[in-house]
Amino acid sequence: MPISTAPDGTPLWRRRTPRADLLVWFGWLCGVALAVACFQFISERTIWAFVWDAPQQGADLVGRMFPPRWDYANQLWKPLWDTINIATLGTALAVAIGAPLAFLAAHNTTPSVALVRPLALVVIVASRSINSLIWALVLVIILGPGELAGILAIALRSIGFIAKLLYEAIEEIDPTQVEALTATGASGAQVLTWGIVPQVMPAFAGITVFRWDINIREATVLGLVGAGGIGMQLEASINTLAWPQVTVIFVLILATVLASEWLSARVRHRII
Amino acid sequence: MTPDARPLLAIRGLTKRYPTGDLALDAVDLEVPPGQVMALIGPSGAGKSTLIRCVNRLVEPTAGEVRLDGEEITRLGRAALRRARRRMGMIFQEYALVERLSVMENVLSGRLGYTGFWAAWFRRFPRRDIVQAFRLLDRVGLAHMADKRADALSGGQRQRVGILRALMQDPALLLVDEPTASLDPKTSRQIMRLLVELCEERGLAAIVNIHDVALAQEFARRIVGLRQGRIVFDGPAEALDAAALTRIYGEEDWSRTIRRAEAAEEEELA
Numbered sequence: 001m002p003i004s005t006a007p008d009g010t011p012l013w014r015r016r017t018p019r020a021d022l023l024v025w026f027g028w029l030c031g032v033a034l035a036v037a038c039f040q041f042i043s044e045r046t047i048w049a050f051v052w053d054a055p056q057q058g059a060d061l062v063g064r065m066f067p068p069r070w071d072y073a074n075q076l077w078k079p080l081w082d083t084i085n086i087a088t089l090g091t092a093l094a095v096a097i098g099a100p101l102a103f104l105a106a107h108n109t110t111p112s113v114a115l116v117r118p119l120a121l122v123v124i125v126a127s128r129s130i131n132s133l134i135w136a137l138v139l140v141i142i143l144g145p146g147e148l149a150g151i152l153a154i155a156l157r158s159i160g161f162i163a164k165l166l167y168e169a170i171e172e173i174d175p176t177q178v179e180a181l182t183a184t185g186a187s188g189a190q191v192l193t194w195g196i197v198p199q200v201m202p203a204f205a206g207i208t209v210f211r212w213d214i215n216i217r218e219a220t221v222l223g224l225v226g227a228g229g230i231g232m233q234l235e236a237s238i239n240t241l242a243w244p245q246v247t248v249i250f251v252l253i254l255a256t257v258l259a260s261e262w263l264s265a266r267v268r269h270r271i272i
Numbered sequence: 273m274t275p276d277a278r279p280l281l282a283i284r285g286l287t288k289r290y291p292t293g294d295l296a297l298d299a300v301d302l303e304v305p306p307g308q309v310m311a312l313i314g315p316s317g318a319g320k321s322t323l324i325r326c327v328n329r330l331v332e333p334t335a336g337e338v339r340l341d342g343e344e345i346t347r348l349g350r351a352a353l354r355r356a357r358r359r360m361g362m363i364f365q366e367y368a369l370v371e372r373l374s375v376m377e378n379v380l381s382g383r384l385g386y387t388g389f390w391a392a393w394f395r396r397f398p399r400r401d402i403v404q405a406f407r408l409l410d411r412v413g414l415a416h417m418a419d420k421r422a423d424a425l426s427g428g429q430r431q432r433v434g435i436l437r438a439l440m441q442d443p444a445l446l447l448v449d450e451p452t453a454s455l456d457p458k459t460s461r462q463i464m465r466l467l468v469e470l471c472e473e474r475g476l477a478a479i480v481n482i483h484d485v486a487l488a489q490e491f492a493r494r495i496v497g498l499r500q501g502r503i504v505f506d507g508p509a510e511a512l513d514a515a516a517l518t519r520i521y522g523e524e525d526w527s528r529t530i531r532r533a534e535a536a537e538e539e540e541l542a
Contacts, residue, residue: 180368180434183328184441185357185385190392194381198372 090154127160361438382440
């Protein structure tokens with residue numbers, strides 16, 4: 001559009017017309033003005049005296065956390081093992097429900113676009129919209145405290161995650177491979193298991209270990225609401241102001257998450 | 273016409289109108305006798321792909337009938353259609369192998385129509401299918417690749433596996449969609465030669481969609497030209513002259529295209 005001719009007759013080209021240029025600059029101006037206004041609003045509601053002595057407060061807390069009480073770790077191995085189990089079993093349960101759900105939700109595999117697909121999507125969205133900590137809170141009330149509530153909380157949150165990513169992978173498969181198997185006279189179920197499943201296997205494995213990795217982290221906090229795992233020790237330690245114990249818990253969680261991250265990266269690498 | 277010479281495939285008034293309103297096939301009549309390799313040529317969008325997909329109903333025709341060995345395909349229910357599809361092997365431009373399955377699994381997938389779900393799930397195929405698969409792999413020089421994953425193969429090797437998958441169906445007719453469009457000129461010739469040889473060995477008929485006119489003239493005895501969903505040429509390869517090409521593709525200087533085909537013929541005679 002912004003093509004014009006210079007006085008000497010050569011054609012000129014610019015990215016935008018002068019008018020569009022002006023509009024873009026005006027847009028930036030509005031953005032900056034909004035940011036300044038927002039900061040002013042936040043500033044009015046902040047007690048700055050508390051913020052200014054934050055470094056002192058932080059240093060004080062860290063001081064109380066050191067040296068860590070290393071022998072406390074001996075009481076943590078069992079809860080840590082519980083945490084890993086909650087994450088693993090929860091992920092397994094989520095896979096068992098989420099994978100079939102994904103096939104019901106994917107446009108190219110659903111038995112009915114009008115009825116089954118919307119239903120599956122609603123289940124997926126409902127599962128995804130609620131954080132595992134909230135699921136745990138609710139489940140502890142229904143089932144009582146303990147690991148079972150934790151496992152179900154992890155599973156309920158993960159179903160939607162796994163099903164959503166998997167059904168997107170199913171919708172992106174190469175349709176000609178499916179067409180080729182259909183042309184051999186294979187049945188619908190055979191086309192699914194021979195033509196579609198092999199194509200989504202890498203995505204499926206990647207999604208599962210990725211979610212497991214997230215679930216290890218989420219399982220560490222479920223204990224805060226009584227759903228089992230190392231979070232219970234964390235809450236007890238914080239409530240009794242036993243900061244050297246809190247340090248040990250943090251270190252253990254960090255080590256576990258690092259290990260799970262390493263493991264899931266290895267698995268993903270192997271499969272693709 | 274003697275009763276024996278009943279066509280293997282008889283298409284009558286085949287019409288396909290896509291939901292967009294495009295008329296891809298306009299009342300096509302076509303007969304293919306048993307054992308005949310026929311090339312289907314025409315410009316892009318002429319309806320070549322739609323035509324062969326209407327035969328095995330990967331695309332549902334709007335009107336007309338398709339008879340394979342006398343059986344009317346267009347009105348079959350799901351189970352009967354699957355049985356009919358076993359008699360029509362299909363070969364694709366981009367090979368359409370299941371990339372993450374092994375070569376052997378891809379070849380055996382041609383038997384899915386004859387195999388139960390759980391037998392296929394556990395890869396328990398009858399011994400004669402396995403023997404047949406190995407014999408075919410040996411025939412095309414890929415026996416040593418049986419355990420390789422399909423995506424580890426070159427284009428020519430993949431297309432061979434694609435051909436074997438179709439042959440495993442024990443078909444009477446091959447539907448071949450641009451088999452050489454993704455291959456280099458040498459591999460294209462090897463694949464076309466292999467296709468024609470295999471069809472002769474087994475007495476198979478084939479409809480081969482192909483862009484390359486010289487290749488079509490070289491390997492098919494009968495050529496059918498499609499333009500805008502209508503058959504505008506149907507005759508022996510030698511009868512395809514500049515006038516016929518103009519009818520199929522439109523005005524162009526065809527003298528070199530035709531000379532190339534003739535030169536290729538002379539080369540082969542020499």
